[in-house]
Amino acid sequence: MAEELTWKDLEVGNIITEAGNASFRKTGDWRTERPVLDKEKCIKCALCWIYCPDAAIKPSEEGYYEADLYYCKGCGICASVCPAGAITMIAEEEK
C-alpha cells in the first residue's frame, strides 16, 4: 500500500514500471447488487462481456460469460443489454 512506501522506494520521476499493477484492487466491494446468470436462457452472444465497463465479465468454460465478482461493481449494464433476459440483478446480501 502507498502508506508503507518511503521516499527511497519511489522510482525516479515516480515512474511506475510494473504495468497494470492496480489490478489487485477489489472493486467488487463497491457492489450493492450483483448479476446472476441463467445458463438456460443464455445465448452466448457476448454482449454482456463487451459492454462491461469494468471488464468484469469473463469468458468461461462451455462458452458462457460470467461476472468476476472480485471486480464486478454491480452496475447492471449486463442485465440491461442481455437480449435473452438471462441476467438478473439481485441484492448483494442475497445468497
Added chain:
Amino acid sequence: MATKAVKFGEKLVTTKEFLAEGHSFCIGCGEALAIRLAMKALGENVIMAMATGCDEVTTTPLPYTSWRVPWMHTLFENTAAEISGIEAGLKILVKKGRMPERDIICVAMGGDGATSDIGIQSLSGAFERGHDFLYICLDNEAYMNTGIQRSSATPYGASTTTAPAGKFSMGQITRKKNIAAIAAAHDIPYIATACPSYHLDLMEKVRKGAEIKGPAYVHILSPCPTGWRYKSDLAITIGQLAVQTGIFPLYEIEYGRYRLNADPPELKPIEEYLKLQGRYRHLTGKQIERIQEMVNEDYAKLKEKVAAFPL
C-alpha cells in the same frame, strides 16, 4: 484454456484488457467502457498520452497503474502538444538510426474539457502541424472529474454545477461546441463520432483513425451516470437514444467527405432521451420543444454536408 478473442459476426475482438480491471471509474461509467473498447481496437503497439480528468485519476493513483500500455500524463491542456513530442521524437530517433523502425500508434486521450476548452489551442496546433496521431475525445459533456462543472461541450438545457438550473436559470444556455467541425476545419484526414453503445462501429473508427497517416480525431460520447444523473445500468440505452434521436449522430469525415453511419428514416423524439437523465429534469415543455428544434436544425445541417460532400 483462455479464450483469445470473441467473435461478433465477422469481427474478432481480443479478450486482452489493456486497461486493467480494478480501476476506479464510477459504477456503470460509459467513459470506462469507451476506453476499454478503444484500447481493444488499438492493441499493444501504442504510446498513449492522457489529459488530467476522470480517465487519469481513476487509473493511476501512485504507486499503482491500470495501464498495460506505455502511458504518459503531465497536465490538463497540453495532451496534444505532448503527443506531438512523442510522435516527433519517435520519428527522429528512427530517422537517425537510434531506434528500429516499427509501427507504433501515437494516441492522445482527453475529456471534453481537455479537448474543447483548456486544450483547444494545443489540439489545433497539433492538427495544423500534421503529426501522425489519433486524438480521442471522451465526451461526458461536463468537467466531470472536478464535480460536474459546465464545459463548452455541455448541451443546451443541461444542468451542471456551474450552470445549474435554478429559479432564474435553465442550466446551459449555450449550444454544444462542435469540436468535430473544428477538427474538420483543420482539413485533417479523418474525423469520426462514436458511441460505446455501438461497440463495433466505435472500434472500427478507432482502428481507422489509428491507421490513417496524419492527424485523426474520434469523438466518443461517454454517458456518465454520476453527472447526467441516471441509474447505473442505463449507459448503453442512453447512448442508443442519443444516436436514435439525432442529438449525437454517428458520422465520419474522410478527407473532407462525409458518411452518415446511421440515418434512421425517422428520428425518435428528443424527449425520450432527455427524460432518462436528471440533468434535464427541470426542463419545461417549451424548453424541450426548443431543444427538439435545435436537434432538427443541427441534424439537417449535417445531412446537407453529407449530401454536398458524400464519401
Added chain:
Amino acid sequence: MSCGSYNDDSGGGKMSRRVALEASHAVAEAVRMADVDVTAAYPITPQTHIPERLAEMVADGELNAAYIPVESEHSAMSTCLGAAAVGARTFTATAGQGLELMHEVVYVASSMRYPVVMAVCNRALSAPLSVWGDHSDAMAVRDTGWIQVFCQNGQEAFDLTLWAFRVGEDPKVLFPVMVHLDGFTLSHVTEPVILPEQSEVERFLPRFQYPFALNPDKPMTHGAFGPPEIYSETKLAQEVAFRNSKGVILRGWKEFGDIFGRSYHPVEEYKTENAETLLLTMGAYTETAKIVIDDRRNKGESIGLISLRLWRPFPFEEFRRAVKGAQLIIVFDRCISFGLGGPVFSEIRSALYDEEPRPKVVGIIGGLGGRDMSEEDFDYVINRGREIAEKGSDRMLETVGIR
C-alpha cells in the same frame, strides 16, 4: 570581454576555432554540436535568434533534428517532455512572458525528471510590457527544481549549453537544466567564441540513454497522480536527488575543463584575495562590474567580486567558502521581489545567517527592464553599499539608476 572568465585559457584542441558569434547563435551552435534530436520553441524577443538559427540549421541539413514549430511556450515545453519521454535529446529556449506561460510545465519537467535543456534570454516581466532584459523571469522559476546557471559572455553561453546536456542527462541526475543569458545585453552581442572540434564534443557528451523510455516492449506509466499518502515522499525524493546532482555538476565541469581547457566553478571568485568588501553579481553585467573592481584594486582598495554561476542547486558550500574573511557583501539584484526586496539579496543573507563571524550583507536593485548599468552605476553601488553598512538605511528600498 571574455578573457579572465575561465581559469585555463589553453583554448582546447588543435582544430578548435575562434569565431565571432552572437551569443544566441553560440547557444544554437552548442545545440547543433550536441546533436539534439528534438527542438520545440515559440519565438519571443529576445530569444528569437536561437530558434531562427536552429531552423536554419535544420533546413540546411546541418542539424538532424525534428524542429517542431509549436503554437505557444506552454506547448513548447510540453512537446519537449513528450520527446524526452521517448528518449530524445531535447532543447528549447524562451524568455520573460514565455517562461511564465510555461511555468506549470517547467515545474512538471523537474518533478517527472525529464532532462530537457532550455536557454532563457532573461527578460523583464510584464506589466508594463518589456522586451528588454532583467532577471525577473529567472527569479520567478527559482523553486521549480531545474539546475540553473547564469552566463556572463558568449563563450559561457556556448560552453554551459553543451555542459547542460552532459549533466541533465546523466543517469545519476535526470533533471532539466536552464541556461540563463541576459536578454539583449548578452543574447544579442557578438563576441569571440572558441568552438571545439566535433570529436571533442563526442568525447565529452555521451549519447542520451533514457532508462524509462516509453516503449510497447516494456509498458510504463509516467505521471501517475499523487494522493496525500504519497505526495510528500515524492517531493522529498526529488529534493534529495536534486541536491545530489551537485556531484555530477562539478564532475561535468571538471570533464569539460579536461577536454576543452576551460574550467568552470559554481562560484566565480574575481580578485577576492583578502578583500574586505565583495560585490556580488550574476549574469552579463558582471563583466562591467569587473572593470570597476579592477580600477578600485589598482587604487589599493580592498575589494573583490563574487559571481554566482550556479544558481540552483544553491552552492552553499562554495559560496560560504568564497566569502570567508570578507566583512561586507554588496548584492546587486536585477529584480524586485515585491514586498520582499532583492531576491538574490535575501537568499545570500539567509545562506550566511549561521556563519561565525557573519559579514554584513546589503542589497541594491537596478538594471530593470533593460536599464543599463555603467561603471559609474557600479561605483555608486559600491559606495552606497559601504554607506548602508556603516550608517544603516532609512529607505524602503535601495536602488541604483531609478529616478
